[in-house]
Amino acid sequence: MAEDLYESTLDWDAARPSTTIITCVDGRWYRHFQEFARDYLKAGARTDYLAVPGGIEPLTLMDLVPKDFNFFRRRLEALVAAHGTKRIVAIAHQDCAWYKDRKLGPVTINMRERQVADLRRAAAHLREMFPGVSVETYFAHLKNGTPPRVVFDAV
Numbered sequence: 001m002a003e004d005l006y007e008s009t010l011d012w013d014a015a016r017p018s019t020t021i022i023t024c025v026d027g028r029w030y031r032h033f034q035e036f037a038r039d040y041l042k043a044g045a046r047t048d049y050l051a052v053p054g055g056i057e058p059l060t061l062m063d064l065v066p067k068d069f070n071f072f073r074r075r076l077e078a079l080v081a082a083h084g085t086k087r088i089v090a091i092a093h094q095d096c097a098w099y100k101d102r103k104l105g106p107v108t109i110n111m112r113e114r115q116v117a118d119l120r121r122a123a124a125h126l127r128e129m130f131p132g133v134s135v136e137t138y139f140a141h142l143k144n145g146t147p148p149r150v151v152f153d154a155v
């Protein structure tokens with residue numbers, strides 16, 4: 001039998017977190033999302049995460065790219081059913097590479113406005129899909145300073 005390569009220093013906790021956070025995968029923002037969830041949302045030290053580049057964006061693609069919408073929806077439905085999720089928190093972030101690369105319409109489009117509109121559309125879908133689950137949406141962005149700070153707005 002192979003030897004264990006590494007043993008985590010953290011105790012295993014089998015209790016399911018009640019909150020699922022839907023975010024982008026960008027590692028620069030991730031620890032800020034985790035701190036926000038723990039210290040502001042009071043979601044506990046652990047939450048479930050559903051992370052893909054661009055975060056909730058697939059949930060806005062029901063008509064445009066239904067296979068992306070369905071991929072995301074099926075996995076989220078399975079997660080909520082298996083884990084008994086009570087709260088879904090969707091967080092978008094400034095300077096998201098996924099949104100930058102997939103700008104639709106005029107080049108002058110305000111990316112933050114687009115992301116906030118997507119958060120709202122996605123939240124409407126989520127509330128329809130999961131009537132018993134509370135849904136919240138936030139936008140994370142930088143505040144000038146040395147070093148810059150990450151701040152969160154409810155949207």
Ligand SMILES: [Zn+2]
Pocket residue numbers: 024025026053054055093095096097098
């Ligand atoms: Zn991103």
